[in-house]
Amino acid sequence: RTLRIGLIPGDGIGKEVIPAGRKILEALPASLKLKFEFVDLKAGFETFEQTGAALPDKTVEILKNECDGALFGAVSSPSKAVKGYSSPIVALRKRLDLYANVRPVKSVMTAKNPIDMVIVRENTEDLYVKEEKTYEAADGSKIAEAIKRISEKASFRIATMAGEIALRRQKIRESGAPSIHKSPLVTITHKSNVLSQTDGLFRATAREALAASRFSSVGVEEQIVDSMVYKLFRQPETYDVIVAPNLYGDILSDGAAALVGSLGLVPSANVGEGFAIGEPCHGSAPDIMGKNIANPIATLRSVALMLEFLNEETAAAKIYAAVDGNLEEGRLLSPDLGGTATTTEVVEDILRRL
Amino acid sequence: RTLRIGLIPGDGIGKEVIPAGRKILEALPASLKLKFEFVDLKAGFETFEQTGAALPDKTVEILKNECDGALFGAVSSPSKAVKGYSSPIVALRKRLDLYANVRPVKSVMTAKNPIDMVIVRENTEDLYVKEEKTYEAADGSKIAEAIKRISEKASFRIATMAGEIALRRQKIRESGAPSIHKSPLVTITHKSNVLSQTDGLFRATAREALAASRFSSVGVEEQIVDSMVYKLFRQPETYDVIVAPNLYGDILSDGAAALVGSLGLVPSANVGEGFAIGEPCHGSAPDIMGKNIANPIATLRSVALMLEFLNEETAAAKIYAAVDGNLEEGRLLSPDLGGTATTTEVVEDILRRL
Numbered sequence A, B: 001r002t003l004r005i006g007l008i009p010g011d012g013i014g015k016e017v018i019p020a021g022r023k024i025l026e027a028l029p030a031s032l033k034l035k036f037e038f039v040d041l042k043a044g045f046e047t048f049e050q051t052g053a054a055l056p057d058k059t060v061e062i063l064k065n066e067c068d069g070a071l072f073g074a075v076s077s078p079s080k081a082v083k084g085y086s087s088p089i090v091a092l093r094k095r096l097d098l099y100a101n102v103r104p105v106k107s108v109m110t111a112k113n114p115i116d117m118v119i120v121r122e123n124t125e126d127l128y129v130k131e132e133k134t135y136e137a138a139d140g141s142k143i144a145e146a147i148k149r150i151s152e153k154a155s156f157r158i159a160t161m162a163g164e165i166a167l168r169r170q171k172i173r174e175s176g177a178p179s180i181h182k183s184p185l186v187t188i189t190h191k192s193n194v195l196s197q198t199d200g201l202f203r204a205t206a207r208e209a210l211a212a213s214r215f216s217s218v219g220v221e222e223q224i225v226d227s228m229v230y231k232l233f234r235q236p237e238t239y240d241v242i243v244a245p246n247l248y249g250d251i252l253s254d255g256a257a258a259l260v261g262s263l264g265l266v267p268s269a270n271v272g273e274g275f276a277i278g279e280p281c282h283g284s285a286p287d288i289m290g291k292n293i294a295n296p297i298a299t300l301r302s303v304a305l306m307l308e309f310l311n312e313e314t315a316a317a318k319i320y321a322a323v324d325g326n327l328e329e330g331r332l333l334s335p336d337l338g339g340t341a342t343t344t345e346v347v348e349d350i351l352r353r354l
């Protein structure tokens, strides 16, 4: 099978980690019978400054018509609002209907307090519809409003995805993979005590989706978002799959990343029907850009996650194992993990372990 | 001076901790020349079931016309949406224009990694305006929308309050109180990379408010909310004053509470012009209700915080010191802190130290 992968480095350290993602795909063992073709694509703030569009139509068209998957690095947000600029990754998620943002947060199982959860974030609506307006109050002062939109359809499909992921994780556990969980659990996160209609709809629909008979082995519970953040830090080992509307998912995944020591470890995949974009959870990190010290692991794991959603689970497992090998040995670590290894050295160590 | 204090226990453990709050006010040394009168007031889910109103008009009227301050316990949220019920504390904040929710999160200074921050949460708008509607899509499925409203006025006054609090904390430090901070810092939290108009307005207005010359000694920085949660856990000692729109403030304060070991330690004050309601950050905790094991410290500290905003700083300092004494000794702790003391025993120990 030949997979055609779009490469969108974006800004900052995106340009250092996406090439690492390409390298690991090229280094996969021939026995897997997987071939890759790559297409370099543009998006980001630099692209905006050069072309006037943060997400050129051409990038979207090529992804849609020619690619099986893609890797996205990171984009810089301007430090002040810039007319006409708006986040290309948010736009890309909507334009390709990549309705799920899947973010596994896992420590190595040899850690003192191992954790192993995945945050399944709705990826197309909520406040991310970006329908905003500004007007003047009677006294001339400004008031701005944004719409938070929650639909039954998007809530149903994201909760269904969460249920499927819980089942898949359980299957992997039953095949003998070491794990801290005994049985699958989905935790629905919302704030329906304040937002009874929007988050109320998310909550009720997620409950309904997870009541389907094929999820009968999956435990279902819920947490109000503020309490969820509290519990995430007090008892992270409890959580298996967390499903949340877009904004809470964004916040929870950064919070969970803190638990494993660095955002530089946490991957994500933006997933739609038959298409997936791997994306490290960290940003463009202008402060460390160009120094060859960015942690490539979030990207390498994002490559694996993308492969999982393209049904290449064996290839994905090889990458995860190579990364875990590097972390468990702990000899070649990037500075965010307290080490002194360069990006290049970490990548080489992981390629050796493939 | 005689202060008239409304007591609103609400539901669950609210009924166990608010009496403790009353006790500590009554036990303050006579030398302070402070007298208290108390008015018992109703609100909460139980009140809703009995009277049809979660926040009776009478409660609001008495607070407005007769009281100098109040203590609010907690309210239970029904496990399913109940027609006509909506959170009385959210309503109370708006009806009394208690525009700031001030939440200090502080470990004892003898802790291994001491932290000392205060979250200043806007308390009247954002998604808490609760303007929601539900409609049907063309295919009959449901869509719900909520308004997130951010005004220049509310943003300006909450950022100004944050600046004032930063200055006040600095003054207390300069008077010799032990602290981990050298200079005042306000961190503005927002998500303006997605919500350029609403959170953009919050960010720009907060910057403007904090650029006032009387805040020239106050450092100002900003964090995007997801990154804020990450940093809160990775380097909590950095933060002095965090100012945030309503919902982010809600989430951040629960997150910060996790850092000090228990929500049972974290107080808050809902503050308006010349009026303050102390409120523990924990909820009604139905699971431990009636067992006399709730941690009263969040409430006792909320009493002190209320007194600070009623300009009774000496009385407040006495309460804080008595609570710190109990925690530093660590002999009589409630179960949430790993101890075995009852609510009554913790309260008695703290009263002895006044």
Ligand SMILES: CC(C)[C@H](C(=O)O)[C@@H](O)C(=O)O
Binding pocket: A087, A089, A090, A250, A281, B193, B194, B226
């Ligand atoms: C860069 C930003 C628009 C984005 C988001 O909020 O989704 C990022 O935080 C993420 O989590 O991918």
Ligand SMILES: CC(C)[C@H](C(=O)O)[C@@H](O)C(=O)O
Binding pocket: A193, A194, A226, B087, B089, B090, B250, B281
């Ligand atoms: C009970 C709930 C409505 C409330 C809020 O969201 O403000 C609570 O979480 C709080 O922080 O006081």
